[in-house]
Amino acid sequence: MSPLPSGLLGDLDPTSDRAVFRQIADQLREAIDRGRFREGEKLPSEADLVDHFGVSRMTVRNAFSILQGEGLVHAEHGRGVFVRPRPPVRRLASDRFARRHREQGKSAFIVEADAAGSHPQVDSLEVKEEKASQDVSARLGSVRRVLARRRRYLLDGRPVEFATSYLPLDIARGTPIAEPNPGPGGIYARLEELGHRLDHFEEEIRARMPSPAEVKTLRLAAGVPVIHLIRTAFDTEGRAVEVCDTVMAADAYVLSYQLPAT
Amino acid sequence: MSPLPSGLLGDLDPTSDRAVFRQIADQLREAIDRGRFREGEKLPSEADLVDHFGVSRMTVRNAFSILQGEGLVHAEHGRGVFVRPRPPVRRLASDRFARRHREQGKSAFIVEADAAGSHPQVDSLEVKEEKASQDVSARLGSVRRVLARRRRYLLDGRPVEFATSYLPLDIARGTPIAEPNPGPGGIYARLEELGHRLDHFEEEIRARMPSPAEVKTLRLAAGVPVIHLIRTAFDTEGRAVEVCDTVMAADAYVLSYQLPAT
């Protein structure tokens, strides 16, 4: 266990009223920000920092736990604490549901990911009828039961998004929409074929910390929030024909919208 | 120190390989989800839980720290640990920059907040010329120096948003835009008066954990992410005339967009 290279980290300020573990976190954060530790690089071990700063191990762990909460670092049991690499982000453009995209057949997710050079995957297919939640029912216009289509999206093996589409039974039952694979262009193409010409979408966006279940399905690291997007699709008659509830790993996405100034 | 009402929380499972502090966190989370503890209500004190579960205090604190990281609870020194109330959210509609809104004079923030019955405030006014960051320069089309307008928005005394607008100097210098108060309708109204008729906006949205500086300015509780929105305004000639960088407390906002299906 070689001592820490001097100059990498400074000393504590015993006169400061800032707690010791915060001072240590501050120093590490600054070192990371300044690039003294690069992405994926291993930080000094807990024992190193105990020696360097002359504090107890719990104090060092407290410091690390702050940085973990900020999403800056992640710990690997038996290996060390590492600067968390920033995964490449997937950009979602606001025209991703434009009719012209639907006409090419493949799903938008696959096409975009292929174009970006990453390996896309869709799993956890579940299609079933179920009772509509209060929220979904309200958005679809007082519907009791719905068809729910659940799927999870992965990029290069990493889960990045979990989505559920809800459709009124009178629209979806007995159609290709109720099949695991709805066919080229996805369910929006099928909806239009069924005579529900799409008019516009409404999207609501929130950000929050994930639930334990979301941490599990999306294999989220500590300190990574989720983007919660709820999209409602309206047909030309003003009827809500689909609600899509999507939870995305926030470190994997940038949403992009284009708005007219009129 | 009365013992915990029995039935409120269960027992630990010593055979489980789930860590004790996680089991405790699970039980508390579930109790909160089930409404056994309501918003703002005080949870059992650390000492209560130490007695109830027969564990050491650090174990209980570990459990609380999980819940804090999830944004579920917050601790108040000397008072206790409380279920974090969910502040009322401000909804940002995608037509909030429509020309018709600019014509009524008052700023969009003030109007909307008044309508929602909350008390709006804008502070931290800073208007100055500065060197453009690499990102801003790229978005504005290779501009070296910019006019930066910084302000912070508060609702009922709570900071909810921190925004900086960047404008090219050749557009903004010497105009009302460079004044602390740009006048009715805000800088977009001034831009149009100056002959830069607005054509459309692009908005990029990310979510992430806040930096320590953002925690301070927005007075964020633990476990509250931020929504980072970067809007670029384009005039009818296709020139980017403004970049607005906004950081919002994620627990205070729902963004809403309307997209055509064409």
Next chain:
DNA sequence: CACGCTTACTCGTATAGACGAGTGGGCAAG
């Protein structure tokens, strides 16, 4: 009644020690 002090209870910070378990390199046996 009003003020200030005491006190009990709360969370915040820090120390010291113990054991468990995952990782990876080195070394010895085959």
Next chain:
DNA sequence: CTTGCCCACTCGTCTATACGAGTAAGCGTG
């Protein structure tokens, strides 16, 4: 050389203890 074991190092979990500091209620004094 390869295999398999051991060991050093790493983080994960947990206990026990100590003191500090903020809060609020109660109580006594003026």
